[in-house]
Amino acid sequence: MSNDYRPMWEELGLDLDAHDALLNVLNQGYGDIYLSQQNRPETMAYFDFVMSEVHGLRIRELLDEKDKGRKIVGSYCVFVPEEIVLAADATLVGLCSGADFALEEVENWLPRNTCALIKSSFGFKLGKVCPYLECADMIVGENTCDGKKKAYETFSSLVENLYVMDLPQVKSDPGKTLLAAEFDRFRQAMEHLTGKPITAESLKYGIETVNAKRAALHRLYALRHADPAPISGLDALLANQVSFYDNPARFTESVHKICDELESRIAEKKGVFPEKTPRILVSGCPQAVPNWKLHHIVETSGAVIVGEESCVGERGTRNLTDDTGGTPEEMMEAIVDRYFQINCAIFTPNGDRLDHIRQMAADYKADAVIHYSLQFCQPYLMESLPVENTLKNEGLPALRIETDYSMQDAGQLKTRIEAFIEQLR
Amino acid sequence: MSNDYRPMWEELGLDLDAHDALLNVLNQGYGDIYLSQQNRPETMAYFDFVMSEVHGLRIRELLDEKDKGRKIVGSYCVFVPEEIVLAADATLVGLCSGADFALEEVENWLPRNTCALIKSSFGFKLGKVCPYLECADMIVGENTCDGKKKAYETFSSLVENLYVMDLPQVKSDPGKTLLAAEFDRFRQAMEHLTGKPITAESLKYGIETVNAKRAALHRLYALRHADPAPISGLDALLANQVSFYDNPARFTESVHKICDELESRIAEKKGVFPEKTPRILVSGCPQAVPNWKLHHIVETSGAVIVGEESCVGERGTRNLTDDTGGTPEEMMEAIVDRYFQINCAIFTPNGDRLDHIRQMAADYKADAVIHYSLQFCQPYLMESLPVENTLKNEGLPALRIETDYSMQDAGQLKTRIEAFIEQLR
Numbered sequence: 044m045s046n047d048y049r050p051m052w053e054e055l056g057l058d059l060d061a062h063d064a065l066l067n068v069l070n071q072g073y074g075d076i077y078l079s080q081q082n083r084p085e086t087m088a089y090f091d092f093v094m095s096e097v098h099g100l101r102i103r104e105l106l107d108e109k110d111k112g113r114k115i116v117g118s119y120c121v122f123v124p125e126e127i128v129l130a131a132d133a134t135l136v137g138l139c140s141g142a143d144f145a146l147e148e149v150e151n152w153l154p155r156n157t158c159a160l161i162k163s164s165f166g167f168k169l170g171k172v173c174p175y176l177e178c179a180d181m182i183v184g185e186n187t188c189d190g191k192k193k194a195y196e197t198f199s200s201l202v203e204n205l206y207v208m209d210l211p212q213v214k215s216d217p218g219k220t221l222l223a224a225e226f227d228r229f230r231q232a233m234e235h236l237t238g239k240p241i242t243a244e245s246l247k248y249g250i251e252t253v254n255a256k257r258a259a260l261h262r263l264y265a266l267r268h269a270d271p272a273p274i275s276g277l278d279a280l281l282a283n284q285v286s287f288y289d290n291p292a293r294f295t296e297s298v299h300k301i302c303d304e305l306e307s308r309i310a311e312k313k314g315v316f317p318e319k320t321p322r323i324l325v326s327g328c329p330q331a332v333p334n335w336k337l338h339h340i341v342e343t344s345g346a347v348i349v350g351e352e353s354c355v356g357e358r359g360t361r362n363l364t365d366d367t368g369g370t371p372e373e374m375m376e377a378i379v380d381r382y383f384q385i386n387c388a389i390f391t392p393n394g395d396r397l398d399h400i401r402q403m404a405a406d407y408k409a410d411a412v413i414h415y416s417l418q419f420c421q422p423y424l425m426e427s428l429p430v431e432n433t434l435k436n437e438g439l440p441a442l443r444i445e446t447d448y449s450m451q452d453a454g455q456l457k458t459r460i461e462a463f464i465e466q467l468r
Numbered sequence: 469m470s471n472d473y474r475p476m477w478e479e480l481g482l483d484l485d486a487h488d489a490l491l492n493v494l495n496q497g498y499g500d501i502y503l504s505q506q507n508r509p510e511t512m513a514y515f516d517f518v519m520s521e522v523h524g525l526r527i528r529e530l531l532d533e534k535d536k537g538r539k540i541v542g543s544y545c546v547f548v549p550e551e552i553v554l555a556a557d558a559t560l561v562g563l564c565s566g567a568d569f570a571l572e573e574v575e576n577w578l579p580r581n582t583c584a585l586i587k588s589s590f591g592f593k594l595g596k597v598c599p600y601l602e603c604a605d606m607i608v609g610e611n612t613c614d615g616k617k618k619a620y621e622t623f624s625s626l627v628e629n630l631y632v633m634d635l636p637q638v639k640s641d642p643g644k645t646l647l648a649a650e651f652d653r654f655r656q657a658m659e660h661l662t663g664k665p666i667t668a669e670s671l672k673y674g675i676e677t678v679n680a681k682r683a684a685l686h687r688l689y690a691l692r693h694a695d696p697a698p699i700s701g702l703d704a705l706l707a708n709q710v711s712f713y714d715n716p717a718r719f720t721e722s723v724h725k726i727c728d729e730l731e732s733r734i735a736e737k738k739g740v741f742p743e744k745t746p747r748i749l750v751s752g753c754p755q756a757v758p759n760w761k762l763h764h765i766v767e768t769s770g771a772v773i774v775g776e777e778s779c780v781g782e783r784g785t786r787n788l789t790d791d792t793g794g795t796p797e798e799m800m801e802a803i804v805d806r807y808f809q810i811n812c813a814i815f816t817p818n819g820d821r822l823d824h825i826r827q828m829a830a831d832y833k834a835d836a837v838i839h840y841s842l843q844f845c846q847p848y849l850m851e852s853l854p855v856e857n858t859l860k861n862e863g864l865p866a867l868r869i870e871t872d873y874s875m876q877d878a879g880q881l882k883t884r885i886e887a888f889i890e891q892l893r
Contacts, residue, residue: 152853154850189850193847207816212611388618
C-alpha cells in the first residue's frame, strides 16, 4: 500500500509501526498463499487489488463517506442485518478478527482459553491496527456464543460505541419473537445513529442490495459444483471474506465477472486442479481475513476445497430475504424470517445444520468433509463429534480439525490432512 | 453403606464394581477431608450420616416414593424451580456432577475442552454409577452455558427422559417473558408427568417448603458472619450440597438444629478456628458433591471460608419467593420474579453479581475473595478477570483459581493459596 495512507492511519489513531508490521505479514502471506497459486481465474485480479488496498483505498472510501455524513457500522457476525444498516443510509463492514495480534496484552483482558477469533478482535483493538474498527461510528456485538457474549462486556470498556444485540438460543416461537424485538430495536438504533428514517423504499433498497450480493455468491457457489474445479477454495474463500467489507454493488459486479469467466472455464473443462482431484467440503467456524491456514494446507496437499459450510460461506449467505413485502413491517418480518434460518451452532437443537452439510456434500460432489473448529469454540466443537460420527456412518469420510491462528500446528495438520486425502484417492 | 443396597443398585442398572470403586473413593475422601476436621459442631453428625447413606438410604426413600406413584425429577441447575416440582407432587433431586468418572469414555462423547462438571455428568451416566440419575422419571436440562446447552443435545441420546428448558441471556423484558413462558411450559410438563393438576394450594405448599429450606440456610449463612467462625467452610458447603437431594422438610429441620448449636458456640466465642483466622469468601462456579478440593486446601492452609457466592451457596438460595399470591398465576409470577434475579454468569451484563460479591465480603467480614472457576467454563472465566480487577482496585485482595476435578494441580494450588493467605495476616 502506498505511503500516502500514513497520515490517514495516523489520524485514525493506529500504531503506525505495529500496523506496518501487520501489513508486511499480510502482504507476505498473501503473496505466498494466493499469488503462488496456479491456473487462477484472471478476474481474481480484482480481489488481488482489494487485498493490496485492504487498509488503504477501502478505508479512504469509508472516510470519504463519513465526510459526507454517512455512518459506518462495524460487526463481527452474520446475524447483524445489513439490510437494515443500508436502509438507514449507513455502511456495514466486518471488523478484523482473523489474525493473532498483541496476544500478550489480550491475555490481560481475556481468559487464556478463549477462541482465536475473539482474542483477535481484542488484539486488533489493543494493538491499534484495525482501521475499520477505528473509523466505525457504531460497533455491533451480539449474544451468540458465551465467549463473545461475555467478551463484549469487557470490550465495551475498550471502545466507545458498542451496541449489543441479544439473540435467541432456540428456534421456538418465543425465540423468534425475541429476534423480531431485537431487530426492531436495531432498526431504531440505526435510525437514531444516522438521523434518517427507515422507509419502505429504503428497506426495499437494502434488501435488494444484499440479496444481489448473495445471489452473486450463489452463482459462484453453483459453479464450484463442476469438476475440474474452476476456482480454488482459497479464491472462493477470499470472495466470501471480501463480501464483509467491500462496497456491496461493486462486490456483486466483481463476483459476476468471475462467474462469467468460470462459466467459460467449465465449458472448456479448464480447472485449477486436474479433474478427479479429491473434493473437500469444509464445515465449521468462520474464517476471517487473513485466516487462510486450512484452505492453504488442503490445497497444497492434493485436494481442492469446493464449498464452505461456514458463516464466511453458505451458512452466512444461503437464504435470500423475501423482497415482496410492501410495508416496512412486512419487510422487517421478512428479514427476521431470513436470519432466523441461520444454522449457527449457538442454537439448540441445530439439526438443520447437519442436513445442510449433507445437502452441500451432495451438491458439490464432495468426497469428504473437514470439520474446522477453533480451539475453545464450544458450540462448534460440541457439534463436531456428532457431525463427524453421522457423516462417517453415512459413508462420507470426515476429519475433525481443532486449531487456532498460530502456525505452530501447521506441520502436524498437514501430516493429518495429507493422510486423510490419501485415503480418498 | 450396607451391602443390603446391592440388589437395589443392580435393579437400577448400576455397574456394581464401578459403583463400589466410586463409593470407596467417596468414603475415603469424606473421611480424610471431613472427619479429620477439628472442633466440628456435633449436629453435623446428621450430615455425616447423610453422606454415609448418600447412594443408599436416600435412594431407597426415592424408590419407596416411586412405588407409591410419586415421580422423581433430576436436575443439574438452580434454575429448575423446585416449587413447581413439589406443587405437582414430585420430588426434585440434584444429579451427580462433582467427580471425574469414566473420563476416557466421556471424551468419545464430548470435546476434551469441556468443563469438569459437564464431563462428570456424562461420566456418571456412561459409567452407570449415579443412582439418582437412574431412578429419575424425568431429567431437566437447561440452556445456561454453551457447554451444557450443546451437551444436552448429545446427552439426549444417553437418557430416555430429558426435558430441556430454554433460558434468556439478558435481563430485559423480552428475557423475562421468555423465562415466564418456559416456566409455564415446565408447569404443564410437570402436570403431564405426574397427572396431578398444579393448584393454588399445591403451589403455595411448594413455595413455602422451598422458602423454608432457603430460610434455614439464610440463618446458617448469617451465623457464619461471626468471628471465630462457628462452622468450617467445608461443613457449610456440605449443607449447601445436601440441600440438592435431601428431603426438604428434614433438611430444613437439620439445618436449624445446626444453627441452634452455632448460636451457643457464638455466645461462647467457640469456633472451628481461632479468632482472627483469615476469612475467605469463595465466588464462582458451583461445587457439587464430592468436589471439596478448594475448601479443603484453603482450610488446611491457615484460613477459613466464610461464604460461597455460588450456585451451591448464596447465588442459588439467596432470594425467597413471594408467597402472598392467592392464585396460581400470581404465584407463578412470583416464582419467575425470584428466579430471574439469579446472578448467573450466563446473563449479560451481570453487574449485580459483582455487587453481591461486594455485599457478601462486607457482611461476612471477608479478608479476601478467591474466585473459583472450572477450566473451560467460559462464563465464569470471563467474569473472573473483571471481578478480580475490581475487587483489588477497591482494596480487597483477590485470587483467581482455575482448576478441574483432578488432584494433579493440588500441590500447585496449595502453594499459591498458602502464599495468598500469608499476605492476609
